[in-house]
Amino acid sequence: MFEQFLTPAYLPFAITFVVMIGIGLIEAVGLGLGHLNIDGNSGIEGHQGVLDWLGLGSELPILIWLTSLLGCFTIVGIAIQQGATAMSGGPLPWGAASGCALIAGGLLNTLAASGLARIMPGFETTVISTDDLLRRRGTILEGTARRGAPARAKVLDHHGQAHFIMVEPHDDADAIPAGETALIVRREGKVFFVVPDENRLLQSI
Known part of the structure; x- marks a missing residue:
């Protein structure tokens, strides 16, 4: 399975997985970058609605949201390639699989981000006024x-x-x-x- 993960068809998801682990390590050592929040009051019509749809309209820290997105993209991408292999005997080209995974992973991350925001209502930040x-x-x-x-x-x-x-x-x-x-x-x-x-x-x- 590990060798398969390093083949060209799976390479985008392997890279995404490594980036996700890297961001997790940054959070673990307490650099605080994940405490940056997206400001929805930009003055652009409909901007807040787009942020809400993406799961960024809450107080969820940006790096936690990004880690969730990368995780959803990786999981969906691997599932797509595994399903394609089971049905046709081989995975999809990496470009096609990545495009499908980005769309489906983004939709899945909307639900994941909303769930994370609900279970982390008391998220504490060291950022002060x-x-x-x-x-x-x-x-x-x-x-x-x-x-x-x-x-x-x-x-x-x-x-x-x-x-x-x-x-x-x-x-x-x-x-x-x-x-x-x-x-x-x-x-x-x-x-x-x-x-x-x-x-x-x-x-x-």
Whole structure:
């Protein structure tokens, strides 16, 4: 069976299977690429309906959807070739088999993606909004943060992931040197404004 899987008639499905395994490994090591979601609000008429039909209109991560599609394509393709061999004594040409498998696999994946989305309603992502960093403490890494002269700081989100941001003191008179910690209180564009922990108002926080 393995030798048959490497013949030209089965080669597209063998390649697809290897790619599917590769994507699965990427997910397993936690690179997070599968947490990218398709935004259905593109402003194009009927776009959301197409995404729903493909199974992309839900919150299912894109790499999980793609892995499902590759799996459906592989399974359907092998089934087509096995059926053709049983009926006619030989598999279909790889191009014809691939075309049929793409159509049938896409239809099957619509059902598979919908099922995955239903059983994964609580899928957690480590992707956060920039504003989620507000009211967290950061550490000045280099330089001294002054008004009009931001410094680079490191802050950990609630997942424990590090983010590197530019910060300025909230108060004009403050200057926060490297190594000091400060509370992030607001944001303007890409710059965050902080209050140093030595501020008396923060001693009880």
